[in-house]
Amino acid sequence: MIRNKTLIVFSFIFFTSTILEGSTIVIKNATIFDGIEDSSYLGHILIDDGFIKKVSKSSMVQGDRVIDVKGKIVTPGFIAPDTEIGIVEIGALSVTRDDESNIYDIGFSIHSAFNPNSTLIPWNRSNGITSAITLPRNTSSPIGGLGSFFLLDSKMNINSNADMVLIGRLGASGSSSRAENLSLMEDILSFGLSLNKKDIASDITIDEIIENSSIASYLDLKARDVKVLYRLFDEDLPLIIKSHRASDILNLISLKKKYDLNLVIMGAQEASLVIDDIAKNDVPLIINPINNIPNSFDELASNINLAQRLEKAGIAMMFNVSRDHNYHLIRQGAGVAVANGLSYGSAIKALTSNVAKVFNIENRGSIKVGNYADIVVWEDDPLEPSSIPERVFINGIETDLTTRSTRLRDRYTKDLNKPSTYRN
Amino acid sequence: MKKIYILISIISFNIEATNFEPYESTYKPLPYSNTIFKNANIYDGDGNEFLETDIIIQNGKIIAIGKDLPGANTLTRVDATGKWITPGIIDIHSHMGVYPAPSVKTSSDGNEATSPVTAEVWAEHSIWTQDPQFALALKGGVTTFHVLPGSANLIGGRGVTAKNLQRNTINSMKFPDAPHSLKMACGENPKRVYGNRGQTPSTRMGNIAGYRKSWIKAEGYLSRLDEYEAKSDEAKELSYKPTRDLELETLAGVLRGDILVHNHCYRADEMAMMIDVAKEFDYKITAFHHAVEAYKIADLLAENNICAALWADWWGFKHEAYDMVQANVAIVDQARNGTGCAIVHSDDEIGIQHLNVEASKALSAGLKAGYSISKARAMKWITSNPAKAAGIYDQTGSLKVGKNADVVMWSRNPFSVYALVEKVYIDGALAYDKSSGFEPTSDFDIGIINPKKRRIEE
Numbered sequence: 001m002i003r004n005k006t007l008i009v010f011s012f013i014f015f016t017s018t019i020l021e022g023s024t025i026v027i028k029n030a031t032i033f034d035g036i037e038d039s040s041y042l043g044h045i046l047i048d049d050g051f052i053k054k055v056s057k058s059s060m061v062q063g064d065r066v067i068d069v070k071g072k073i074v075t076p077g078f079i080a081p082d083t084e085i086g087i088v089e090i091g092a093l094s095v096t097r098d099d100e101s102n103i104y105d106i107g108f109s110i111h112s113a114f115n116p117n118s119t120l121i122p123w124n125r126s127n128g129i130t131s132a133i134t135l136p137r138n139t140s141s142p143i144g145g146l147g148s149f150f151l152l153d154s155k156m157n158i159n160s161n162a163d164m165v166l167i168g169r170l171g172a173s174g175s176s177s178r179a180e181n182l183s184l185m186e187d188i189l190s191f192g193l194s195l196n197k198k199d200i201a202s203d204i205t206i207d208e209i210i211e212n213s214s215i216a217s218y219l220d221l222k223a224r225d226v227k228v229l230y231r232l233f234d235e236d237l238p239l240i241i242k243s244h245r246a247s248d249i250l251n252l253i254s255l256k257k258k259y260d261l262n263l264v265i266m267g268a269q270e271a272s273l274v275i276d277d278i279a280k281n282d283v284p285l286i287i288n289p290i291n292n293i294p295n296s297f298d299e300l301a302s303n304i305n306l307a308q309r310l311e312k313a314g315i316a317m318m319f320n321v322s323r324d325h326n327y328h329l330i331r332q333g334a335g336v337a338v339a340n341g342l343s344y345g346s347a348i349k350a351l352t353s354n355v356a357k358v359f360n361i362e363n364r365g366s367i368k369v370g371n372y373a374d375i376v377v378w379e380d381d382p383l384e385p386s387s388i389p390e391r392v393f394i395n396g397i398e399t400d401l402t403t404r405s406t407r408l409r410d411r412y413t414k415d416l417n418k419p420s421t422y423r424n
Numbered sequence: 425m426k427k428i429y430i431l432i433s434i435i436s437f438n439i440e441a442t443n444f445e446p447y448e449s450t451y452k453p454l455p456y457s458n459t460i461f462k463n464a465n466i467y468d469g470d471g472n473e474f475l476e477t478d479i480i481i482q483n484g485k486i487i488a489i490g491k492d493l494p495g496a497n498t499l500t501r502v503d504a505t506g507k508w509i510t511p512g513i514i515d516i517h518s519h520m521g522v523y524p525a526p527s528v529k530t531s532s533d534g535n536e537a538t539s540p541v542t543a544e545v546w547a548e549h550s551i552w553t554q555d556p557q558f559a560l561a562l563k564g565g566v567t568t569f570h571v572l573p574g575s576a577n578l579i580g581g582r583g584v585t586a587k588n589l590q591r592n593t594i595n596s597m598k599f600p601d602a603p604h605s606l607k608m609a610c611g612e613n614p615k616r617v618y619g620n621r622g623q624t625p626s627t628r629m630g631n632i633a634g635y636r637k638s639w640i641k642a643e644g645y646l647s648r649l650d651e652y653e654a655k656s657d658e659a660k661e662l663s664y665k666p667t668r669d670l671e672l673e674t675l676a677g678v679l680r681g682d683i684l685v686h687n688h689c690y691r692a693d694e695m696a697m698m699i700d701v702a703k704e705f706d707y708k709i710t711a712f713h714h715a716v717e718a719y720k721i722a723d724l725l726a727e728n729n730i731c732a733a734l735w736a737d738w739w740g741f742k743h744e745a746y747d748m749v750q751a752n753v754a755i756v757d758q759a760r761n762g763t764g765c766a767i768v769h770s771d772d773e774i775g776i777q778h779l780n781v782e783a784s785k786a787l788s789a790g791l792k793a794g795y796s797i798s799k800a801r802a803m804k805w806i807t808s809n810p811a812k813a814a815g816i817y818d819q820t821g822s823l824k825v826g827k828n829a830d831v832v833m834w835s836r837n838p839f840s841v842y843a844l845v846e847k848v849y850i851d852g853a854l855a856y857d858k859s860s861g862f863e864p865t866s867d868f869d870i871g872i873i874n875p876k877k878r879r880i881e882e
Contacts, residue, residue: 092612092742120740272882273873292880293773294556296526300873303880322774325740332781335841384841385781386788405739409749412719413793420720 024048025396026063027377030074035352035366038345045074047373050396055369067391069377075348076367077130077374077394078382079355080327081286082240082266082320085124085132086114086150091324099137105144106188107224110136111162116154119404120325125152126401127328128382128389130374133359135167138242141219142185143168146228147240149361151374153394165264165359166232169242170252171298182251187215189259192229200230233259238359240264240286245298246273253281264358266320269299272306275313284316284358289337291322307350308341316358317350335383347383372396447548449598451587454853458482460495461833464504469511469807469822473800479509481829484852489823502847508837510803511823512567512588512830512850515776516686516733516810517713517769520558521551521571521586521594525773535574536581540618540625541638543606544670545581547573551594554867556879557773558590562856562864564777565832565845568599570814572713575609575688576617578625578634582674583607583686585814589850590864603684603815605710606674608635610689610698611744632697639705642675649676684710684815686733690744692720699728711813713769716745719752722759731765731813732756735775736785753783753805754790754797767813768805779806784839799839828852 025047032043032055044061046054054061087110089096098113114134124132130152136145149161170181191213199209206223210216216226231237241252244267253274256263265271266286271278278285292304310317319330319337334347356365363371373396380387392399407424415423459481466474466489478493479486495501522534533550536542551571561569566588573580583605586597610631619626625634648666655663677683685702689695689712702709711731712718716739718725718732725732734756739748749755757766768783770776787802811821820828829852835844848856856863869879 090740090743090746290774290778292560292777294525294879295773296528299526300879323738323741323772326737329737332778332841335781336778339842339844384784386784386839386841388788388792405749408747409719409751409755409789409793412722412749413751413755 024063026061026066028068030069033075033348035076047396052371052373073378076352078128078351080129080132081318081355083132083327085120086118105141107228109146109163111148121152122403124328126403128376129328130394138169142181143188165238167240170248171243195230236262238262240266242266244269246270249274270301279313279315286318290333305340307337311346316354318355332385449600450595453851456852457854458499460499461502461504464509466509467800467803471801481852486829508834510832511807513565513779513806514810515569515770516813517771518569521555524552524555525557535576537576541579543579543674547571548584548594556866556868559864561776562588567830567850572607575613578614580607605684605686608687610694645672646676678707688713690716692717719749719755722756726760726764733767733769736782750789751793753786754795758795767809780838781841
């Protein structure tokens, strides 16, 4: 009984300490990898009203709440650039999937399907991911579907950047030639480039445009699709194309040059074979640095040292994972990349500021004055997957690190004299 | 002189060849690399840690472990100062060879998903020995792996244990005298595969009925066999030997205790039921595989002497994998005063290359759950425990004098993501050496991007 009472008091204190949004917090004695510099420095971070107000190397920083982290590593919250967070709860259970459309293709937005109560959010957050880009499943079309950026703060009032990236794919399909896909991609791009503001003024004008374009009518495009193609060029929207084979990468680079695309290539297992072209044309890559499997005939050059070679060539890289749900394992991939020659500072950038830069995520991805305070205090080295965060701040608010998984763990390791269903 | 030598070797080859039964192992180690490792830090795989200790391997075996061993002049000396040495890593759940890379239809041979019970198929008959994944796993320290059929079927067929010494026939890779295994599967997969075709099983109760019906048939077959074998030679001549039935031969092998059951099963309630099925037909389950909910019945598993082969953290890809707890491995390990048998497995071509890091994650989660578990103990999860589950612990799985010299030398403590494998020995023969670039290359990897190079040669 007494034990229960103290517990209640503690949880009350914790609760009140987290809701003082206006107060200032100082994270003191931090070994800061800020996502900008290659190496770390010992410093102190002042968080005020959700933002990083000051980053100082002198310890004179004052605040309402001072957290001495005693030299522990502090990084920006990691940003996972390729996830299904919020739109897929259980992979093989279609009733929990919202990543596909039967009607829309190019203009399909998953933004409104995002579930802020998904168990994947606390799970990835408690492992250091503070925000993520959620992408729909690739369609058969070479360009199709919009991704959105989400903060993983579990708030019903979703903090996001909707439809900020368009996706597509190029490579082996098993049914038709990649040449057909490339031609179709170019036809779509050329149609998109031809659009101007008055074309998309109303659904009536859009219908006319579609009727007059052989490719738009062949693809049965809808108004949403056409508007997104206009945005692609008007807003210089990032376009992520999933592709692996070296020759496909070169074809994509040609399209980038011809159509002045904001191109990002994802996968890119054969990037090492055309590394100079990628570097010369400033194409950022999303790679899975732990994947060295020649998993298809498009990925024969898969090699564990890709990240290190990209760094040497000066190519901006970001990381993804090959299995769903545990998107935080981009940390493990980064660790493996470092073990195989990537510098530590570049690995941290790949997990933070590179994603923010490439996808125009403003004021996030690095620890600097004026940015939102998305900050993680690590118990140990963040690139060792065995170490986890001690504290995670999103928009300057310390978040709870309980997950359904830790609840289940506690249920089966504590209070065992009760039947399991009567435990916490 | 040369001629005589060739002659002798042909003769000896013929003699050996005639000694082998069909499908039997023809494995031969590479030339022995008799070596003394000086000043190594060692996890022996049986739960012990030895710092700054020497180890000698000779003629395929571990012959000495101790401080300041003299070591004969004939031994190659390896300065292992600051390095770590462990037993060869063993993956109890691999699909290398049956789901090789590249992942294409023409060599996707892991599931005979044409009938819910296919006890007659053997995974070894599907293995493509030129799979480029073997060499990648070797660079992750894997010296032995157990290949199972997939999980589409209630009873999927026999598994095989192999040495990770890539050769161009499966018989020359098979682990000599390793027991055969049988893959069984619970839950969503069989009921989905066959339910979608409108046939049984389409429910979990259909699954259980399917196993029971098979075991009843196997019991009948076994009693007919026993009856025949008990007869006198004269009586045998007067009666027909029961016709061989490949499916029932495998199941009877389980009932006789010769074939080890490896049971894919996620949910705690289903594992408990499978233990009942095993009791009804008096067979033993060696290990549950994947077992995302093993932590819910860890005591039951320990009491029944059943291992659980687990991932460190994979979850959510299907409903029965939803209740993931990272301390699963540790909870199983610590059950009933530490008598539980926990294994970290991969079931994955990337995971198999990093089983040390997977074990490290599982260990860390166990410590956070409040258990006190040493790294030396956690090393058992990827060495001696899978060796026991594969029935080969008497030969490998730990660094004990007299055992096979399956040895890995790591650049640093293997519970770190930064640890790299520097040398791998299989049966006392160097199979991989990072510094000299000595490594196997599959036929697939030769000249496939650039005719003059290997696949990932720069």
